[in-house]
Amino acid sequence: xxxxxxxxxxxxxxxxxxxxxxxxxxxxxxxxxxxxxxxxxxxxxxxxxxxxxxxxxxxxxxxxxxxxxxxxxxxxxxxxxxxxxxxxxxxxxxxxxxxxxxxxxxxxxxxxxxxxxxxxxxxxxxxxxxxxxxxxxxxxxxxxxxxxxxxxxxxxxxxxxxxxxxxxxxxxxxxxxxxxxxxxxxxxxxxxxxxxxxxxxxxxxxxxxxxxxxxxxxxxxxxxxxxxxxxxxxxxxxxxxxxxxxxxxxxxxxxxxxxxxxxxxxxxxxxxxxxxxxxxxxxxxxxxxxxxxxxxxxxxxxxxxxxxxxxxxxxxxxxxxxxxxxxxxxxxxxxxxxxxxxxxxxxxxxxxxxxxxxxxxxxxxxxxxxxxxxxxxxxxxxxxxxxxxxxxxxxxxxxxxxxxxxxxxxxxxxxxxxxxxxxxxxxxxxxxxxxxxxxxxxxxxxxxxxxxxxxxx
Ligand SMILES: *[C@@H]1O[C@H](CO)[C@@H](O)[C@H](O)[C@H]1NC(C)=O
Ligand SMILES: *[C@@H]1O[C@H](CO)[C@@H](O)[C@H](O)[C@H]1NC(C)=O
Ligand SMILES: *[C@@H]1O[C@H](CO)[C@@H](O)[C@H](O)[C@H]1NC(C)=O
Ligand SMILES: *[C@@H]1O[C@H](CO)[C@@H](O)[C@H](O)[C@H]1NC(C)=O
Ligand SMILES: *[C@@H]1O[C@H](CO)[C@@H](O)[C@H](O)[C@H]1NC(C)=O
Ligand SMILES: *[C@@H]1O[C@H](CO)[C@@H](O)[C@H](O)[C@H]1NC(C)=O
Ligand SMILES: *[C@@H]1O[C@H](CO)[C@@H](O)[C@H](O)[C@H]1NC(C)=O
Ligand SMILES: *[C@@H]1O[C@H](CO)[C@@H](O)[C@H](O)[C@H]1NC(C)=O
Numbered sequence: 001x002x003x004x005x006x007x008x009x010x011x012x013x014x015x016x017x018x019x020x021x022x023x024x025x026x027x028x029x030x031x032x033x034x035x036x037x038x039x040x041x042x043x044x045x046x047x048x049x050x051x052x053x054x055x056x057x058x059x060x061x062x063x064x065x066x067x068x069x070x071x072x073x074x075x076x077x078x079x080x081x082x083x084x085x086x087x088x089x090x091x092x093x094x095x096x097x098x099x100x101x102x103x104x105x106x107x108x109x110x111x112x113x114x115x116x117x118x119x120x121x122x123x124x125x126x127x128x129x130x131x132x133x134x135x136x137x138x139x140x141x142x143x144x145x146x147x148x149x150x151x152x153x154x155x156x157x158x159x160x161x162x163x164x165x166x167x168x169x170x171x172x173x174x175x176x177x178x179x180x181x182x183x184x185x186x187x188x189x190x191x192x193x194x195x196x197x198x199x200x201x202x203x204x205x206x207x208x209x210x211x212x213x214x215x216x217x218x219x220x221x222x223x224x225x226x227x228x229x230x231x232x233x234x235x236x237x238x239x240x241x242x243x244x245x246x247x248x249x250x251x252x253x254x255x256x257x258x259x260x261x262x263x264x265x266x267x268x269x270x271x272x273x274x275x276x277x278x279x280x281x282x283x284x285x286x287x288x289x290x291x292x293x294x295x296x297x298x299x300x301x302x303x304x305x306x307x308x309x310x311x312x313x314x315x316x317x318x319x320x321x322x323x324x325x326x327x328x329x330x331x332x333x334x335x336x337x338x339x340x341x342x343x344x345x346x347x348x349x350x351x352x353x354x355x356x357x358x359x360x361x362x363x364x365x366x367x368x369x370x371x372x373x374x375x376x377x378x379x380x381x382x383x384x385x386x387x388x389x390x391x392x393x394x395x396x397x398x399x400x401x402x403x404x405x406x407x408x409x410x411x412x413x414x415x416x417x418x419x420x421x422x423x424x425x426x427x428x429x430x431x432x433x434x435x436x437x438x439x440x441x442x443x444x445x446x447x448x449x450x451x452x453x454x455x456x457x
């Protein structure tokens with residue numbers, strides 16, 4: 001809905017967004033999440049320096065997936081890059097002033113650097129390089145939540161007083177989304193030898209902090225949430241227009257009143273009749289190419305089904321459905337905020353980690369991600385385009401099914417905020433039963449029905 005309102009007032013929207021950037025450069029579920037880029041000069045050359053540049057992802061649940069990061073900056077003087085190991089500049093720029101052999105790797109005043117792909121020869125690697133620009137979220141795997149390369153810079157200063165810090169850093173993934181602050185000189189990094197018996201230190205170090213802003217990444221949300229329960233036949237679908245509004249012809253097709261449109265795939269299409277889908281180019285993180293037709297037009301749907309009520313526990317089934325035919329989500333993350341996560345017991349086929357690393361907010365949030373080789377890739381729309389798990393909670397003292405308490409307060413997919421249904425549409429408790437029975441034979445049919453239809457809707 002946000003997206004559709006802005007569409008008519010592009011100028012106003014731009015203003016609103018630029019103002020809200022200042023206010024929203026902060027994610028309440030991960031207040032200290034950011035990406036830090038650190039430059040460590042480890043040696044001087046006759047006309048410059050050699051530095052290791054490391055990109056650290058401190059964000060708990062936002063990773064950088066393929067095709068990976070692109071780091072850009074502007075040189076403060078007339079610096080050139082003589083050599084890079086573990087990464088490369090995307091364009092060499094104009095090196096015609098150089099008569100040397102070899103010529104520099106990059107003479108552009110504003111280099112853009114990308115990671116190398118896995119499997120490059122050993123002499124072109126440094127540690128933590130060469131993962132095709134993919135960086136895990138910190139909760140998922142701290143060991144791969146960083147990426148590094150070595151850069152040899154010429155025409156630069158050769159002391160900590162003459163080196164000029166690069167300016168105007170950008171971090172793209174490859175779409176926009178991060179806003180980077182200025183480089184600031186910090187105390188030189190210290191490096192401990194593997195046996196921890198010797199410490200060395202960088203000659204000079206500077207840091208850049210980049211923060212993610214969903215508004216900058218895309219105007220419209222990319223995911224929505226739907227609900228159902230064992231105690232009510234109501235299924236609360238994703239709110240209409242959550243990510244975009246379906247066109248009138250799509251709505252007519254969904255009502256069965258017209259032929260399907262060309263802009264999306266009729267959800268009744270049989271899998272063996274699906275058109276051959278070309279993979280997404282990877283150059284744009286903007287709109288997904290081809291979706292199932294829905295009233296919410298979201299590429300990803302999260303379904304929260306309250307499945308079972310035990311004496312001391314309750315159980316939820318969570319399903320993530322990919323309705324985008326042109327995209328596989330590798331290393332996906334799902335972040336859920338619910339007051340009962342302080343008593344969370346288990347997730348059956350997802351990995352998970354509670355979030356409360358800084359003690360600045362209550363213990364009510366958990367990050368989930370797939371089990372390697374089992375469901376860590378959310379496949380493109382179709383028969384394999386979903387992953388699911390059951391979550392078991394011990395009932396805390398506040399536990400209740402009434403007043404929508406048992407539904408999550410926030411849901412993020414890959415770090416983007418998903419649109420929740422309108423509160424008045426939440427499934428209600430049956431009005432004639434003050435207590436919800438623990439098991440309900442007739443409802444078994446609803447559950448079976450659900451597992452058949454929750455695929456698309
Ligand atoms: C960036 O993240 C680190 C680790 O969470 C945190 O210590 C630091 O304060 C953050 N920096 C900014 C500018 O938010
Ligand atoms: C610079 O960034 C690195 C990596 O995030 C961090 O460990 C270090 O504490 C930062 N230094 C300062 C002074 O912020
Ligand atoms: C430069 O390095 C010298 C010696 O390593 C140190 O004493 C000095 O404080 C540094 N200057 C700056 C501006 O960092
Ligand atoms: C950095 O970017 C700003 C705005 O895009 C521009 O005004 C400024 O000149 C740039 N700085 C340098 C050194 O190019
Ligand atoms: C879609 O239908 C509504 C009412 O049915 C109408 O007001 C609107 O103009 C239609 N939009 C387009 C683009 O046809
Ligand atoms: C998704 O992954 C599967 C299996 O690796 C592959 O066959 C398919 O082409 C991929 N789809 C896209 C859109 O990249
Ligand atoms: C927060 O959750 C962790 C487990 O995820 C638990 O060990 C800890 O006791 C909880 N803290 C509070 C204050 O509830
Ligand atoms: C967590 O569950 C236990 C029972 O399993 C209950 O005694 C306790 O009060 C609950 N914690 C909270 C914070 O509700």
